[in-house]
Amino acid sequence: MSSLPYSQSCENNKAAIAAVIEQCFSQASQVLEVGSGTGQHAVHFAKLMPHLIWQTSDQSIYHDGINAWLLAEPSINLRPPLTLDVTQAWPISQLEKPVIDGIFTANTLHIMSKAMVEEFFKGIGEHLALHGQLCIYGPFNYNGQYTSDSNRNFDLWLYEQNNQSAIRDIEWIIELANKQGMELITDHPMPANNRLLHFEKLSK
Numbered sequence: 001m002s003s004l005p006y007s008q009s010c011e012n013n014k015a016a017i018a019a020v021i022e023q024c025f026s027q028a029s030q031v032l033e034v035g036s037g038t039g040q041h042a043v044h045f046a047k048l049m050p051h052l053i054w055q056t057s058d059q060s061i062y063h064d065g066i067n068a069w070l071l072a073e074p075s076i077n078l079r080p081p082l083t084l085d086v087t088q089a090w091p092i093s094q095l096e097k098p099v100i101d102g103i104f105t106a107n108t109l110h111i112m113s114k115a116m117v118e119e120f121f122k123g124i125g126e127h128l129a130l131h132g133q134l135c136i137y138g139p140f141n142y143n144g145q146y147t148s149d150s151n152r153n154f155d156l157w158l159y160e161q162n163n164q165s166a167i168r169d170i171e172w173i174i175e176l177a178n179k180q181g182m183e184l185i186t187d188h189p190m191p192a193n194n195r196l197l198h199f200e201k202l203s204k
């Protein structure tokens with residue numbers, strides 16, 4: 001296991017995330033994960049939701065690591081990563097089923113630039129089915145304010161890594177989602193000052 005890419009935060013947060021998304025995706029048949037990272041979330045969630053296809057994706061540099069996790073912890077409903085950069089066309093033709101009725105992403109919107117976040121939502125507007133569910137996990141600000149000192153410190157650290165990265169305002173995320181026909185169903189508080197935002201696509 002030591003050669004697998006490893007994120008301690010994924011291990012810490014996967015049970016809490018699963019408890020929420022199992023409900024959100026209870027009717028879904030195919031969930032596309034954007035920015036699968038190490039692949040740890042995917043192997044955990046696919047096992048818990050055997051009724052759906054869990055389709056991993058990320059930029060190609062992450063694929064070897066994701067594939068290593070899929071090999072170590074296979075599930076019949078788990079699919080190897082597609083190359084998906086939100087600034088490019090989404091690889092829709094490579095999906096197993098024609099309909100995406102669930103999209104999951106964790107800890108990505110604060111890594112992406114603002115322009116990339118906008119592209120992410122445009123892609124969802126185009127490809128998520130009507131009544132599809134969108135679940136976004138990560139830290140968010142409210143009215144431009146941090147929700148904790150640890151998030152403030154994290155944001156400073158993000159800026160040092162890349163000055164386009166930043167914790168996003170939840171109001172802006174909701175605005176982008178609304179423009180694509182999605183409504184916020186629930187803003188779930190999560191451990192360690194994170195949130196899980198559950199949206200549903202209510203109009204095209």
Ligand SMILES: C[S@@+](CC[C@H](N)C(=O)[O-])C[C@H]1O[C@@H](n2cnc3c(N)ncnc32)[C@H](O)[C@@H]1O
Nearest residue numbers: 035036037059084085086106107108111112116
């Ligand atoms: C901090 S990692 C999170 C990985 C994983 N979801 C997790 O929770 O551990 C950020 C992820 O965002 C992805 N990402 C950044 N920019 C992206 C883009 N333009 N398109 C798609 N994914 C992107 C990275 O490739 C990476 O997988």
